[in-house]
Amino acid sequence: MKPVVILLGAGGHARVLIDMILEHDLATPFGILDPDHRLWGQDLFGVPVLGGDNLLASMHEKGVTHFVVSVGSVGLTRIRQSLHQLGISHQLLPLTLKHPSAIVSARATIGVGCQLLAGVVVNTNAMIGRNVILNTGVIVEHDCKIEDHVHLAPGVTLSGNCHVGIGAHLGTGAIVRQGISIGANAIVGAGAVVIRDVPAEVTVVGVPARIQSRPSTRGA
Ligand SMILES: CC(C)(COP(=O)(O)OP(=O)(O)OC[C@H]1O[C@@H](n2cnc3c(N)ncnc32)[C@H](O)[C@@H]1OP(=O)(O)O)[C@@H](O)C(=O)NCCC(=O)NCCS
Numbered sequence: 001m002k003p004v005v006i007l008l009g010a011g012g013h014a015r016v017l018i019d020m021i022l023e024h025d026l027a028t029p030f031g032i033l034d035p036d037h038r039l040w041g042q043d044l045f046g047v048p049v050l051g052g053d054n055l056l057a058s059m060h061e062k063g064v065t066h067f068v069v070s071v072g073s074v075g076l077t078r079i080r081q082s083l084h085q086l087g088i089s090h091q092l093l094p095l096t097l098k099h100p101s102a103i104v105s106a107r108a109t110i111g112v113g114c115q116l117l118a119g120v121v122v123n124t125n126a127m128i129g130r131n132v133i134l135n136t137g138v139i140v141e142h143d144c145k146i147e148d149h150v151h152l153a154p155g156v157t158l159s160g161n162c163h164v165g166i167g168a169h170l171g172t173g174a175i176v177r178q179g180i181s182i183g184a185n186a187i188v189g190a191g192a193v194v195i196r197d198v199p200a201e202v203t204v205v206g207v208p209a210r211i212q213s214r215p216s217t218r219g220a
Helices: 012-023 053-058 078-089
Strands: 004-008 028-033 047-051 066-069 203-205
Touching: 004 012, 004 053, 004 078, 012 028, 028 053, 047 053, 053 078, 066 078
Parallel strands: 004 028, 004 066, 028 047
Antiparallel strands: none
16 A cells, blocks of 8 residues: 655645655655645645644544655755654654656665655665655765765765765765765755865865855755
8 A cells, every 4th residue: 555645844845755756656645734824725736735743643543654854955954854753753654755767776775764856876885874865866876874864955976985974965966075974964065076074063165165164054
Protein backbone atom coordinates (compact mmCIF):
# COMPACT_ATOMS: atom_id res chain seq x y z
CA MET A 1 0.00 0.00 0.00
CA LYS A 2 1.18 3.51 -0.81
CA PRO A 3 2.25 5.69 2.14
CA VAL A 4 -0.31 8.31 3.19
CA VAL A 5 1.61 11.52 3.87
CA ILE A 6 1.21 14.83 5.62
CA LEU A 7 3.52 17.59 4.39
CA LEU A 8 5.01 20.11 6.83
CA GLY A 9 5.33 23.46 5.05
CA ALA A 10 3.37 24.97 2.15
CA GLY A 11 5.96 27.04 0.26
CA GLY A 12 7.92 26.62 -2.95
CA HIS A 13 9.76 23.48 -1.87
CA ALA A 14 6.41 21.87 -1.02
CA ARG A 15 5.19 22.54 -4.56
CA VAL A 16 8.27 20.81 -6.00
CA LEU A 17 7.73 17.78 -3.77
CA ILE A 18 3.97 17.54 -4.43
CA ASP A 19 4.61 17.80 -8.17
CA MET A 20 7.05 14.89 -7.89
CA ILE A 21 4.77 12.82 -5.63
CA LEU A 22 1.72 13.23 -7.90
CA GLU A 23 3.59 12.91 -11.19
CA HIS A 24 5.29 9.66 -10.19
CA ASP A 25 2.60 8.26 -7.86
CA LEU A 26 5.06 8.00 -4.94
CA ALA A 27 2.52 8.43 -2.12
CA THR A 28 -1.01 9.59 -1.32
CA PRO A 29 -0.86 13.19 -0.04
CA PHE A 30 -3.39 13.66 2.80
CA GLY A 31 -2.75 17.37 3.30
CA ILE A 32 -0.29 20.10 4.26
CA LEU A 33 0.28 21.86 7.61
CA ASP A 34 1.70 25.39 7.81
CA PRO A 35 1.76 27.95 10.63
CA ASP A 36 0.67 30.74 8.23
CA HIS A 37 -3.10 30.91 8.79
CA ARG A 38 -3.58 32.87 5.55
CA LEU A 39 -2.85 29.63 3.68
CA TRP A 40 -5.40 27.54 5.57
CA GLY A 41 -8.23 26.40 3.29
CA GLN A 42 -6.09 26.88 0.17
CA ASP A 43 -4.47 24.03 -1.76
CA LEU A 44 -1.31 23.20 -3.67
CA PHE A 45 -2.12 21.23 -6.83
CA GLY A 46 -5.30 19.96 -5.14
CA VAL A 47 -3.62 19.03 -1.83
CA PRO A 48 -5.36 21.04 0.94
CA VAL A 49 -3.59 23.19 3.53
CA LEU A 50 -5.43 21.86 6.58
CA GLY A 51 -4.11 24.16 9.33
CA GLY A 52 -1.17 24.48 11.72
CA ASP A 53 1.25 21.96 13.19
CA ASN A 54 -1.08 21.35 16.16
CA LEU A 55 -3.13 19.11 13.80
CA LEU A 56 -0.21 16.66 13.68
CA ALA A 57 -1.53 15.03 16.86
CA SER A 58 -4.63 13.75 15.02
CA MET A 59 -2.91 12.53 11.83
CA HIS A 60 -2.05 9.01 12.98
CA GLU A 61 -5.69 8.21 13.88
CA LYS A 62 -6.81 9.61 10.50
CA GLY A 63 -4.72 6.98 8.69
CA VAL A 64 -1.66 9.10 7.89
CA THR A 65 1.43 6.87 8.00
CA HIS A 66 4.29 9.19 7.00
CA PHE A 67 5.41 12.82 7.06
CA VAL A 68 7.51 14.90 4.67
CA VAL A 69 9.43 17.99 5.76
CA SER A 70 8.45 20.23 2.85
CA VAL A 71 10.25 23.36 4.02
CA GLY A 72 13.44 24.07 2.06
CA SER A 73 16.21 26.36 3.30
CA VAL A 74 18.33 29.15 1.86
CA GLY A 75 20.69 29.13 4.84
CA LEU A 76 20.10 27.79 8.33
CA THR A 77 18.46 24.36 8.37
CA ARG A 78 17.20 24.45 11.98
CA ILE A 79 13.48 24.62 11.06
CA ARG A 80 13.87 21.46 9.00
CA GLN A 81 15.66 19.76 11.90
CA SER A 82 12.88 20.58 14.38
CA LEU A 83 10.07 19.61 11.97
CA HIS A 84 11.75 16.23 11.48
CA GLN A 85 11.73 15.65 15.26
CA LEU A 86 8.12 16.88 15.47
CA GLY A 87 6.90 14.38 12.87
CA ILE A 88 8.64 11.50 14.63
CA SER A 89 7.23 12.54 18.01
CA HIS A 90 3.72 12.04 16.56
CA GLN A 91 4.26 8.38 15.64
CA LEU A 92 4.72 9.13 11.93
CA LEU A 93 7.51 7.76 9.74
CA PRO A 94 9.77 10.06 7.70
CA LEU A 95 9.08 9.37 4.01
CA THR A 96 12.11 9.03 1.74
CA LEU A 97 11.45 10.55 -1.69
CA LYS A 98 13.54 9.71 -4.75
CA HIS A 99 12.79 11.12 -8.19
CA PRO A 100 12.85 8.36 -10.84
CA SER A 101 15.62 10.20 -12.70
CA ALA A 102 17.95 10.15 -9.66
CA ILE A 103 20.85 7.72 -10.04
CA VAL A 104 22.00 6.16 -6.78
CA SER A 105 24.77 3.56 -6.56
CA ALA A 106 23.69 0.25 -5.04
CA ARG A 107 26.70 0.67 -2.74
CA ALA A 108 25.55 4.05 -1.39
CA THR A 109 23.29 4.42 1.65
CA ILE A 110 20.43 6.89 1.97
CA GLY A 111 18.86 7.75 5.35
CA VAL A 112 15.14 7.99 6.11
CA GLY A 113 13.32 11.17 5.20
CA CYS A 114 15.81 12.13 2.47
CA GLN A 115 14.63 13.92 -0.65
CA LEU A 116 16.49 13.20 -3.90
CA LEU A 117 15.15 15.48 -6.62
CA ALA A 118 15.38 15.24 -10.40
CA GLY A 119 18.78 14.50 -11.90
CA VAL A 120 20.65 13.74 -8.67
CA VAL A 121 23.66 11.41 -8.84
CA VAL A 122 25.01 9.64 -5.73
CA ASN A 123 28.13 7.62 -6.43
CA THR A 124 29.55 4.51 -4.82
CA ASN A 125 30.05 4.17 -1.05
CA ALA A 126 28.51 7.59 -0.33
CA MET A 127 26.65 7.75 2.98
CA ILE A 128 23.74 10.15 3.30
CA GLY A 129 22.17 10.73 6.75
CA ARG A 130 18.50 11.33 7.51
CA ASN A 131 16.32 14.28 6.45
CA VAL A 132 18.86 15.41 3.84
CA ILE A 133 17.77 17.33 0.71
CA LEU A 134 19.76 16.57 -2.42
CA ASN A 135 18.15 19.21 -4.60
CA THR A 136 17.82 19.24 -8.39
CA GLY A 137 20.95 18.12 -10.23
CA VAL A 138 23.19 17.57 -7.18
CA ILE A 139 26.25 15.34 -7.61
CA VAL A 140 27.63 13.49 -4.56
CA GLU A 141 30.81 11.70 -5.56
CA HIS A 142 32.28 8.47 -4.20
CA ASP A 143 32.93 8.00 -0.47
CA CYS A 144 31.31 11.27 0.65
CA LYS A 145 29.66 11.30 4.05
CA ILE A 146 26.75 13.69 4.56
CA GLU A 147 25.31 14.00 8.05
CA ASP A 148 21.64 14.48 9.02
CA HIS A 149 19.52 17.52 7.97
CA VAL A 150 21.98 18.85 5.38
CA HIS A 151 20.60 20.72 2.34
CA LEU A 152 22.60 20.62 -0.88
CA ALA A 153 20.86 23.24 -3.07
CA PRO A 154 20.42 22.81 -6.84
CA GLY A 155 23.55 21.98 -8.80
CA VAL A 156 25.95 21.46 -5.88
CA THR A 157 28.89 19.20 -6.72
CA LEU A 158 30.78 17.36 -3.99
CA SER A 159 33.99 15.74 -5.20
CA GLY A 160 35.03 12.39 -3.72
CA ASN A 161 35.66 11.77 -0.01
CA CYS A 162 34.09 14.95 1.34
CA HIS A 163 32.39 15.21 4.73
CA VAL A 164 29.44 17.54 5.37
CA GLY A 165 28.52 18.09 9.02
CA ILE A 166 25.04 17.97 10.51
CA GLY A 167 22.68 20.74 9.41
CA ALA A 168 25.00 22.41 6.90
CA HIS A 169 23.58 24.24 3.87
CA LEU A 170 25.47 24.41 0.57
CA GLY A 171 24.07 27.08 -1.76
CA THR A 172 23.13 26.71 -5.39
CA GLY A 173 25.99 25.66 -7.64
CA ALA A 174 28.64 25.37 -4.91
CA ILE A 175 31.61 23.16 -5.80
CA VAL A 176 33.68 21.31 -3.19
CA ARG A 177 37.17 19.94 -3.79
CA GLN A 178 37.89 16.30 -2.92
CA GLY A 179 38.53 15.34 0.69
CA ILE A 180 37.16 18.59 2.17
CA SER A 181 35.31 18.68 5.48
CA ILE A 182 32.47 21.16 6.02
CA GLY A 183 31.53 21.75 9.67
CA ALA A 184 28.15 21.39 11.36
CA ASN A 185 25.60 24.12 10.53
CA ALA A 186 28.05 25.86 8.20
CA ILE A 187 26.61 27.77 5.23
CA VAL A 188 28.37 27.77 1.86
CA GLY A 189 27.18 30.62 -0.37
CA ALA A 190 25.76 30.10 -3.83
CA GLY A 191 28.49 29.65 -6.44
CA ALA A 192 31.33 29.20 -3.94
CA VAL A 193 34.30 26.96 -4.70
CA VAL A 194 35.45 25.31 -1.47
CA ILE A 195 39.13 24.32 -1.47
CA ARG A 196 39.84 24.34 2.30
CA ASP A 197 38.00 22.81 5.26
CA VAL A 198 35.13 24.95 6.58
CA PRO A 199 34.73 25.27 10.38
CA ALA A 200 31.36 24.64 12.04
CA GLU A 201 28.79 27.47 12.29
CA VAL A 202 30.45 29.88 9.82
CA THR A 203 29.36 31.20 6.42
CA VAL A 204 31.81 31.05 3.53
CA VAL A 205 31.37 32.68 0.12
CA GLY A 206 33.27 33.26 -3.10
CA VAL A 207 35.94 31.71 -5.28
CA PRO A 208 37.91 30.41 -3.51
CA ALA A 209 35.52 30.31 -0.57
CA ARG A 210 36.44 32.46 2.45
CA ILE A 211 34.63 33.27 5.68
CA GLN A 212 32.08 36.02 4.95
CA SER A 213 33.49 39.34 6.14
CA ARG A 214 30.12 41.00 6.87
CA PRO A 215 27.68 38.29 7.84
CA SER A 216 24.09 39.57 8.17
CA THR A 217 21.38 36.99 8.81
CA ARG A 218 23.40 33.83 8.13
CA GLY A 219 20.77 33.18 5.49
CA ALA A 220 18.00 32.53 8.03
C1 LIG B 1 25.78 33.15 1.66
C2 LIG B 1 24.38 33.68 1.97
C3 LIG B 1 23.66 32.73 2.94
C4 LIG B 1 24.58 35.04 2.62
O1 LIG B 1 23.36 35.62 2.90
P1 LIG B 1 23.31 36.98 3.76
O2 LIG B 1 24.04 36.75 5.06
O3 LIG B 1 21.90 37.45 3.77
O4 LIG B 1 24.27 37.92 2.90
P2 LIG B 1 24.01 39.34 2.21
O5 LIG B 1 23.20 39.18 0.96
O6 LIG B 1 23.54 40.32 3.26
O7 LIG B 1 25.50 39.72 1.78
C5 LIG B 1 26.52 39.99 2.72
C6 LIG B 1 27.84 40.11 1.95
O8 LIG B 1 28.21 38.80 1.45
C7 LIG B 1 28.28 38.83 0.00
N1 LIG B 1 27.68 37.59 -0.50
C8 LIG B 1 26.48 37.06 -0.14
N2 LIG B 1 26.26 35.90 -0.77
C9 LIG B 1 27.35 35.70 -1.56
C10 LIG B 1 27.72 34.66 -2.46
N3 LIG B 1 26.91 33.59 -2.65
N4 LIG B 1 28.90 34.75 -3.09
C11 LIG B 1 29.72 35.81 -2.89
N5 LIG B 1 29.43 36.83 -2.04
C12 LIG B 1 28.26 36.76 -1.38
C13 LIG B 1 27.49 40.05 -0.43
O9 LIG B 1 27.92 40.55 -1.67
C14 LIG B 1 27.76 41.00 0.71
O10 LIG B 1 29.05 41.55 0.53
P3 LIG B 1 29.42 43.09 0.91
O11 LIG B 1 29.38 43.14 2.42
O12 LIG B 1 30.79 43.30 0.36
O13 LIG B 1 28.36 43.93 0.27
C15 LIG B 1 23.51 33.81 0.69
O14 LIG B 1 23.88 34.91 -0.12
C16 LIG B 1 23.54 32.55 -0.16
O15 LIG B 1 24.35 32.39 -1.09
N6 LIG B 1 22.61 31.60 0.15
C17 LIG B 1 22.40 30.38 -0.56
C18 LIG B 1 21.07 30.49 -1.28
C19 LIG B 1 20.61 29.16 -1.83
O16 LIG B 1 21.24 28.14 -1.68
N7 LIG B 1 19.46 29.17 -2.47
C20 LIG B 1 18.88 27.95 -3.02
C21 LIG B 1 17.82 27.38 -2.15
S1 LIG B 1 17.01 26.04 -2.93
